[in-house]
Amino acid sequence: MRFDLWTFALQAANFLVLVWLLRHFLYRPVLGVITQRQAATAKLTADLEAQAKAAEALRRGLEAERAAISGEKAATLAAARDAAAAERKTLMAQARTDADAVRAQARSSFERERADVASSLGRDAARLAVAIVRRLLKEPPAAAAQDAMLRFVCDDIERLPEEARQHVLEQIAGEDEAAPTVVTAAPLDAETQRSFAERLGKALGAPARPEFRVDPELLAGVEVRFPFTILRRAWAEDLNRIEAELIHDDGAAKLA
Amino acid sequence: MINSPLTTRIAFHLGPVPVTEPVVTTWGLMATLVLGAALATRRLRDEPGRVQAVLELAVSTIEDQIRETLRADPRPYLPFLATLFVFIAGANLLALVPGLEPPTAHLETDAALAVMVFLAVHVFGVRALGWRGYLAQFARPTWVMLPLNLVSEVTRTFSLMVRLFGNIMSGVFVIGVVLSLVGLFVPIPFMALELLTGLIQAYIFTVLAMVFIGGAVEPARASPRSPA
DSSP, rough: OOOOOOHHHHHHHHHHHHHHHIIIIIIIIHHHHHHHHHHHHHHHHHHHHHHHHHHHHHHHHHHHHHHHHHHHHHHHHHHHHHHHHHHHHHHHHHHHHHHHHHHHHHHHHHHHHHHHEEEEHHHHHHHHHHHHHHHHHSOOOHHHHHHHHHHHHHHHHHHHHHHHHHHHHHHHSSSOOOEEEEEEEOOOOOOHHHHHHHHHHHHHHHHOOOOEEEEEESSSSSEEEEEEEEEEOHHHHHHHHHHHHHHTTTTTHOOO | OOOOTTTTOEEETTTTTEEEEHHHHHHHHHHHHHHHHHTTTOOOSSSOOOOHHHHHHHHHHHHHHHHHOSSSOTTTHHHHHHHHHHHHHHHHHHGGTOOOOGGSSSHHHHHHHHHHHHHHHHOOOOHHHHHHHHHHHHGGGGGHHHHHHHHHHHHHHEEEEEEHHHHHHHHHHHHHHHHHHHHHHHHHHHHHHHHHHHHHHHHHHHHHHHHHHHHHHHHGGGGGOOOO
């Protein structure tokens, strides 16, 4: 084995030359292309980042505008809601006032109509009641009612003041001897006439011979007619008085 | 392969200078590499073609490897280290070409490459740290380490040379012996193994040179000076 210094030197020189040649023909062009592409990529990336930043700024601006619009919308809605609430309140108050007025007017009208109707009904009812009573009393009165009426008349005579009773006695026991007339709604039988004559004489304090008549208009009443004095116990008169009171007074209201 | 790989035959003389066969083979390899590079980089475009993509991938890979190892801008070191890998790999693969011997199977070529690495380490170290700063690296961590560091500079260069020479020479020797003894097809597995060995040795040589240069240009990494 021998170490050739010329070969060593030539190989060293060859290597250096090769480094230079490859640097010129290989590395520099390839690295240049790579660098150029990296620069283009960096520029593209920078452009994209700038565009992204611009887009982000635009997005933020739009978000701010949208937020402002949202706030304005909310304020407008709130104002509209408040105005609507106020308007509603006003309308409700107005409607309530109108309703109260209408209700009061209706109530007044109703009360008035009700009073009129009640009054009219009362009058009709009074007339109807009186008519009913009249019709009922036009029937032949019961004996008990007739007796009661006769007894009441005798009692009335007994309760007359002494002076008035003497005056009546003078009328029927005087020179003219005018007999009292007993008017009834229904004819009395003989026994009843005799009994009543006795009771009448007892009430007057002197015998009496009354004349008996019939007047259906008395309606179960008794009327004793002296020459200048009339004693009456008749339901017809009472009914006329009651009807007058019910119709012309506030009896109808009471009935209603 | 009939002749011993330990002998260097002279192809011709240039005046008083004997030009041996490894030198001629190296010239052929250089011409091929440079011509191929010139043709491949003739029309580089922004949208790379297939060849351009391969070139860019190879250069970028070497650049990334340098950046990861040196942790510095790889551009100043790329031509030297990439040429080292390309030349050694190409030379080693010449073992597969019938009738050619790899220049790296001869000690002169490996020695020249190792010396180039030795010089490059110092050149890059001085360029990065200055004369004073670079020379101060040899006295770290203490002055006691100065002789050992100086010796390691020589021994690691020597180990580079011997490693490459031993691996490639032995492969060529084995292929030559098997080829001379057995025939045509039996050496094929050995040739495939030599292909793998050649690429691995080129990678190891380049990475070690990268590490040496990295240790020279970076003060913090200067103390473990002799990984070889």
